[in-house]
Amino acid sequence: MSTEYEISRIQERWLPIWDKLKPFDSSREDDDRPKKYILDMFPYPSGDLHMGHAEAYALGDVVARYWMQRGYNVMHPIGWDAFGLPAENAAIKRGLDPRAWTYENIDQQKSSMRRYACSFDWDRVLQTCDPIYYRWNQWLFLQFYERGLAYRKNSNVNWCPSCQTVLANEQVVQGLCERCDSQVTKKALTQWYFKVTDYADRLLDDLDTLEGAWPSKVLTMQRNWIGRSIGANVDFEIEGREQPVSVFTTRPDTLYGATFMVVAVDSELARELADAAPTDVKAAFEDYLDATKQANDIERLATDREKTGLFLERYASNPLNGERIPIWVSDYVLADYGTGAIMAVPAHDQRDLDFANAMKLPVRVVVQTDEDPIETGIATTGDGVLINSGELNGLGKAEAIEKAIEILEDRKTGIRSKNFRLRDWLISRQRYWGTPIPIIHCEKCGEVPVPLDQLPVELPDSSGLDLQPKGTSPLGAASDWVNVACPKCSGPARRDSDTMDTFVDSSWYFLRFLDPNSEEVAFDVEKAKSWAPVDQYVGGVTHAILHLLYARFFTKVLHDMKLIDFEEPFTRLLNQGMVLMNGAAMSKSRGNLVRLSEQLDEHGVDAIRLTMSFAGPPEDDIDWADVSPAAASKFLARAWRVANDVKSAKEVDPTTGDAEMRKHTHQFLKSFGEAIEGFKFNVGVAKVMELTNALRKAIDTGPGAADPAVREGAEELAKALSLYAPYAAEEMWSVLGHEPSVALAGFRAVDETLLVQSEMVAVVQVNGKLRDKFSVPVDISEDELRELALASEQVQKAIGSSEIKNVIVRAPKLVNIATG
Numbered sequence: 001m002s003t004e005y006e007i008s009r010i011q012e013r014w015l016p017i018w019d020k021l022k023p024f025d026s027s028r029e030d031d032d033r034p035k036k037y038i039l040d041m042f043p044y045p046s047g048d049l050h051m052g053h054a055e056a057y058a059l060g061d062v063v064a065r066y067w068m069q070r071g072y073n074v075m076h077p078i079g080w081d082a083f084g085l086p087a088e089n090a091a092i093k094r095g096l097d098p099r100a101w102t103y104e105n106i107d108q109q110k111s112s113m114r115r116y117a118c119s120f121d122w123d124r125v126l127q128t129c130d131p132i133y134y135r136w137n138q139w140l141f142l143q144f145y146e147r148g149l150a151y152r153k154n155s156n157v158n159w160c161p162s163c164q165t166v167l168a169n170e171q172v173v174q175g176l177c178e179r180c181d182s183q184v185t186k187k188a189l190t191q192w193y194f195k196v197t198d199y200a201d202r203l204l205d206d207l208d209t210l211e212g213a214w215p216s217k218v219l220t221m222q223r224n225w226i227g228r229s230i231g232a233n234v235d236f237e238i239e240g241r242e243q244p245v246s247v248f249t250t251r252p253d254t255l256y257g258a259t260f261m262v263v264a265v266d267s268e269l270a271r272e273l274a275d276a277a278p279t280d281v282k283a284a285f286e287d288y289l290d291a292t293k294q295a296n297d298i299e300r301l302a303t304d305r306e307k308t309g310l311f312l313e314r315y316a317s318n319p320l321n322g323e324r325i326p327i328w329v330s331d332y333v334l335a336d337y338g339t340g341a342i343m344a345v346p347a348h349d350q351r352d353l354d355f356a357n358a359m360k361l362p363v364r365v366v367v368q369t370d371e372d373p374i375e376t377g378i379a380t381t382g383d384g385v386l387i388n389s390g391e392l393n394g395l396g397k398a399e400a401i402e403k404a405i406e407i408l409e410d411r412k413t414g415i416r417s418k419n420f421r422l423r424d425w426l427i428s429r430q431r432y433w434g435t436p437i438p439i440i441h442c443e444k445c446g447e448v449p450v451p452l453d454q455l456p457v458e459l460p461d462s463s464g465l466d467l468q469p470k471g472t473s474p475l476g477a478a479s480d481w482v483n484v485a486c487p488k489c490s491g492p493a494r495r496d497s498d499t500m501d502t503f504v505d506s507s508w509y510f511l512r513f514l515d516p517n518s519e520e521v522a523f524d525v526e527k528a529k530s531w532a533p534v535d536q537y538v539g540g541v542t543h544a545i546l547h548l549l550y551a552r553f554f555t556k557v558l559h560d561m562k563l564i565d566f567e568e569p570f571t572r573l574l575n576q577g578m579v580l581m582n583g584a585a586m587s588k589s590r591g592n593l594v595r596l597s598e599q600l601d602e603h604g605v606d607a608i609r610l611t612m613s614f615a616g617p618p619e620d621d622i623d624w625a626d627v628s629p630a631a632a633s634k635f636l637a638r639a640w641r642v643a644n645d646v647k648s649a650k651e652v653d654p655t656t657g658d659a660e661m662r663k664h665t666h667q668f669l670k671s672f673g674e675a676i677e678g679f680k681f682n683v684g685v686a687k688v689m690e691l692t693n694a695l696r697k698a699i700d701t702g703p704g705a706a707d708p709a710v711r712e713g714a715e716e717l718a719k720a721l722s723l724y725a726p727y728a729a730e731e732m733w734s735v736l737g738h739e740p741s742v743a744l745a746g747f748r749a750v751d752e753t754l755l756v757q758s759e760m761v762a763v764v765q766v767n768g769k770l771r772d773k774f775s776v777p778v779d780i781s782e783d784e785l786r787e788l789a790l791a792s793e794q795v796q797k798a799i800g801s802s803e804i805k806n807v808i809v810r811a812p813k814l815v816n817i818a819t820g
Contacts, residue, residue: 005637007604010727014740015114023741024068024119026075033073037531038064039510039570041539041547042079045105046086049112051579051586052540054596055622058612058724059576059681060538061118065723066676068119069747075531077124077513078113080106083134084502085163085179088433088467097462098433102129112597116605117726119743126516128505129433133512135456136522137504138438140554142449145439149195149557150427152447156266156335157426158296159187164469165430166191171546175298184296186266191428192437192498196553200420203552204228206567214573215619218544225545227421232405234343234414236261236316238327240276245269245316248338248419251345252408253400255320256389257366258343262309262355265292265329267340273312273327281313285329292331300331303350307332307358319413320404321390330355336423350379364388367397425550427501432459432467432474434499442486442493451487457495473497506547507554510534510569528564537570541619544575574679577621579612586624594624606725607633613724614685635689636728639721642695643732646714647706650737657709658702659754664694665713666754669747672720681724688720711736712748719745764789764815766798782809789815 040060043053064076082102091098106127113120126133144150158167162182166189171178196203204226207219231250238245247261263270265288274285288310292300299305309330316325332351333342346356347365353373356363363374367384386392391407392400408414428437436457438450450457460481465474476482476497486493511523514531518524533555548570555569578585581592599608610632615622654662668691675683695713699705715736722729722742733742762785763773772794776785786809789795795817802819809815 005640005728007606007633007727010731011115011605014727014730015117017740018117019114021740022123023743024074024076024121025123026073026121027123031073033071035531036067036072036074036536037510037534038067038074038076038536039513039534039538040076040078041537041543042081042506042509043109044084044086045080045082045102045109046090047105048108049116049596051594051596051599051624054116054599054608055579055612056539056576057113057116057118058609059574059618061609062613062676062681062684062723063536063538063574064119065726065743066673068743069719069722069745070673071746074119075124075513076119076121077126077516078118078120078122079126079509079513079516080109080128081502081506081509082106082127082129083434083499083505085165085431085433088431089163091433091462092467098467099129099462102433103127115600116609119726124513124516126509126512128502128509131456131458132517132519134435134505136512137435137500138450138455138457139452139522140508141500141504142438142452143561144194144557145449147557147561149198150192151195152190152192154188154190156186157189157191158184159189160184162469163431164471166426166428172296172298175296186293186296189428191426192439192496192500194425194427194553196425196550197420197422199553199556200226200228200422202556202567203422203549206552206556209568210573213571215541215575218541218548218573218575221544222549225422225549229419229421231401231417231419232408232414233417234319234408236319236341236343238273239315239317239324241273244413245341246339247341247343248417249343250419251348251401252404252414253386253389253392253395253397254345254348254366255318255343255404256392257345257347257364258318258325259346259356259362259364260325260344261316261327262333262342262344262352263312263327263329264333264335264337264340265289265310265331267335269340270312270329270335273314274329277312277314281310284310285312288329288331295331297334300334305332307351307355309355309359311359319408319411326361328355328359338419346379347373348379348381350381353377353379366392425501425503425553427504428498429501430471430473431469431499432462432465434502435504436475437496437498437500439496440484440486440493441496442489442491444491445486445488445493448486448488448493454487473499475499503546503550507550508558510537510551511558511564523563525563532564533566533568534570536572536574538574538576540578541575548573574618576618580621580623582625583623599629603629603633604727606636606728609726610636610685610724613681616682618679618681635692636721636725638696639688639692639717640728640732640735642692642699643714643718643735645699645705646711646736647704648708648711650711652708652711654708654712657707657712658698659709661694661698661703661707661709661713662751663754664691665709665716666751668713668720669716669750670755673747676723684720685724688717688724691717691720715745716748718742719747760812762789762812762814764792764795764817766795766817767819768816769798771795771798776812778812780812782811785809785811785815789817 064074068074087098087102091101158172160177160182162180172184229250232252233246233248235244235246274282309328312327314327344352346353346363366389368387369380369384371380373379383397386395386400405416438457440448442448460478467474482495514527515524551569556567558564559567581594586593607629611627611629615627672684672687698710718729718732729742757778759775760778761773762776764771772792805820806818
C-alpha cells in the first residue's frame with residue numbers, strides 16, 4: 001500500500017477497474033432500487049472538452065452520485081448533439097467530410113469524459129448524426145405532418161448572409177446571427193414550420209407547474225417569449241377592398257382614439273394595397289420596401305429609431321364610430337404580428353405618437369389622466385377615465401374594454417381574442433449537415449411523405465458536393481440522391497433538399513436514451529413510464545428559451561399522441577454559470593484561454609472537479625483567476641491520509657466508538673444531504689472539510705485512530721467525497737478495506753439521537769465587541785446565562801468601572817451588555 005497521495009497513480013489504477021465493473025449500468029432487469037433519471041445537456045463535438053464542460057459535468061455528477069449514495073438506480077446517460085453549422089463550416093475550412101470531423105471530435109471528447117470520471121452509463125450513448133437516431137427525427141416529422149403540425153409556407157424569414165441559411169426568431173440575438181454575429185436580414189422563402197403556436201396556451205399555463213423546481217429567471221424568460229396578450233380582433237373595412245382587415249388590440253376601449261392605420265411595409269397586405277395605388281405611390285412604395293429590407297427586426301422596433309412611412313392614399317373605416325382613417329405603411333410594424341396591420345392610437349402608444357408627430361397626423365386623447373400627451377409628447381398608457389369615446393365615456397379601463405368588446409361582437413365587427421408573441425418554429429435549413437426532411441415533391445401529387453419503411457432518408461456522401469454556403473441546400477446538387485420516383489404515382493419527383501434545424505435533434509433526445517440502439521421504435525413506451533420524465537436536468541441558462549421551449553412542445557405533442565403519460569420533460573432544472581478568466585469569457589483573442597487538458601495534467605481530475613464545486617453557488621460565474629486547484633489537491637491528500645490512518649477493523653461496531661466523533665459524523669450526514677438537495681454544492685464541500693478536520697483531531701488528539709467512531713466517520717467521508725473527487729474517494733474506500741465501488745456504498749442512515757445537542761457556545765458582547773465565549777447547556781435559562789456572563793473575568797475587565805445600562809440575553813446563544 002502506498003503511503004503517498006499520488007494523483008497519476010490513483011487515476012491510472014481506478015479507471016480500468018470501473019470500466020470492468022460498470023458500476024453505473026442502469027439497465028439491469030433485476031435491479032429493484034427506486035429509479036432516478038439525471039441528465040446533463042449533451043455537448044456539441046466542436047473540439048475537446050473545455051472549462052465550461054468541466055464545470056457543467058462536475059456539478060451534474062454531484063447530483064447523480066448523491067442519489068446513487070441514497071440508494072437509487074440512477075440513469076445518467078451521455079451523448080452528442082452532433083449535427084449543425086460548426087461541423088459543416090469546419091469541414092469547408094479544412095476540406096474535410098463533416099462526418100470525419102464530427103466523429104473525430106466525439107472520440108476525443110469521449111476519451112476526456114472517461115478521464116473526467118463522470119458517472120455516465122456508457123451503454124446509453126447516442127450521437128444525433130447517426131442514421132439510427134435521425135431516422136426517428138424523420139419519423140416524428142411525419143407524425144407531426146400527419147397531424148397538421150408540420151407545414152410549408154412562403155414567408156419573409158430571418159436570413160444570415162454569412163451562413164447562407166435561415167434562422168428561427170430565437171436564433172437572432174440583437175439583430176445578429178447567434179453563430180457568426182453577422183447582421184441578419186429578411187428573405188422571402190418557402191420553408192417548413194412546426195405549429196408550436198397550437199400549444200402556446202399550454203406552454204404558458206404549464207409553467208406554473210414548474211414553479212420552485214425551475215429557476216425563476218428561466219420561467220420569466222419563457223413567459224415573456226410566449227407573450228400572451230388578451231384583447232380583441234377588430235375588423236376594419238377598407239375602401240375598395242371586399243374583405244375587412246382584422247387587427248388585434250389589447251385596448252379595444254381606445255378605438256375612438258384610432259386616427260390612422262399602419263401596415264407593415266413588407267406584409268402581403270401592404271403589397272396588395274400598394275399595387276392598387278396610383279403609379280407614383282407604387283414607385284415610392286417599392287423604394288421604401290427596398291430600404292426596409294436592409295434593417296432587421298431589432299432595429300425596426302428600436303424606440304429611438306426615426307419614424308418613417310408612406311401614405312398609400314387608401315382609407316379604412318373605424319368600426320366603432322365610422323370615422324374614415326388613412327392607411328400608412330411603415331417599418332415599425334412587423335409583418336408577422338397578426339395580419340401585419342395595427343390601429344394607431346397615438347395619444348396612448350409612444351411609437352404611434354412618434355409616428356403621428358413625424359407625419360403630422362391627428363392625435364386624440366380618449367383616456368383622461370393627469371398628463372396631456374399632445375403637450376408633453378409622451379403617450380399616456382396607464383389607467384384613467386374614458387373621454388371623447390361616445391358610449392364608453394366615463395368608464396374605467398377594465399369596464400370600457402368589456403363594453404367595447406360587447407359592442408364589437410354585437411355589430412359583428414370584432415371578437416374577443418388573444419394573441420401571442422410566440423411564432424411557429426421555422427425548421428428548414430439550407431445546409432448539408434443535418435437531418436434530411438422526409439418529403440418528396442411531385443408536380444402531379446404535390447407534397448408526398450416518404451413511406452415509413454424507406455426511413456431513414458440518409459445523407460448522401462459529401463464528396464463531390466460544394467458545401468460552400470450559397471443560399472440553397474448543397475443536397476439539391478446531389479442529383480442521384482435528390483431525383484427519385486414519386487411514391488404515389490411513380491412519376492419523376494425530387495426530394496426536399498433542406499435539412500432540419502438541429503434543435504429538432506435535442507427536443508426529444510432524453511427519451512431516446514431509454515433505449516438508444518432500438519431499430520423498432522423511437523423510444524420504448526413502457527420504459528418511458530418507468531423512467532421518464534427527467535428528474536433533474538442540468539445545463540446552461542443560454543438554452544432557457546430555444547431548447548427548453550422546443551423540448552416542452554415535443555413532449556406535449558407526444559403526450560397527445562399517447563406515447564408518454566407526462567407533459568413536462570424536465571421535473572427540475574439546474575442552471576450553472578460560466579467559467580471566466582480575469583473577469584472575461586475565455587478566448588484565444590483575449591489571451592485568457594485556460595485549457596482544461598493542461599489543468600487536468602497539472603492538478604488532476606479530482607482537484608479540478610472539487611474546485612468547480614467549491615467555487616460558489618452553481619448558478620454563479622466562476623473566475624478561474626480567483627480559485628485554487630492546488631489548494632484543492634492539498635486538501636484531497638489530507639483527506640486520503642485520514643483514511644490511511646484508520647486502524648480499526650472494518651467489521652467494528654461504530655456504536656462502541658467515541659460519542660462526540662459519532663455526533664460529528666451524523667450531524668455531517670444530515671447537513672450534507674440538505675446542502676446537496678438544495679444545490680449548495682459549495683456548502684457540501686465545506687461540510688466535507690469540517691468532517692475531515694474533526695477526524696484529524698480525533699486521530700491526533702482524541703480517542704485515536706483505532707476508535708470505531710473514527711472508522712465510521714472516515715467511511716462516510718469517502719462516500720461524500722465520491723461526489724466531488726471520485727478517484728481519491730475510491731482510493732480511500734480501498735484503503736479502508738472495502739471492495740469497489742464507493743459510488744454505490746450508500747450513506748449510513750442518520751441516527752437522530754446523535755443530532756440532539758446538549759451544549760452549545762454562547763457569546764458575550766460588551767458594547768458590541770466580543771469579550772468571551774463558553775459552552776453552556778442548550779436548556780440554560782436567561783437568568784443563569786446572565787449570571788455566567790457577568791461572572792466572566794474577561795467581561796468584568798471589559799466593563800471596568802463603567803455603569804451597566806442594559807443587559808440583553810438570548811439564551812443559549814448571546815448576552816449583549818451595554819455600559820455608559
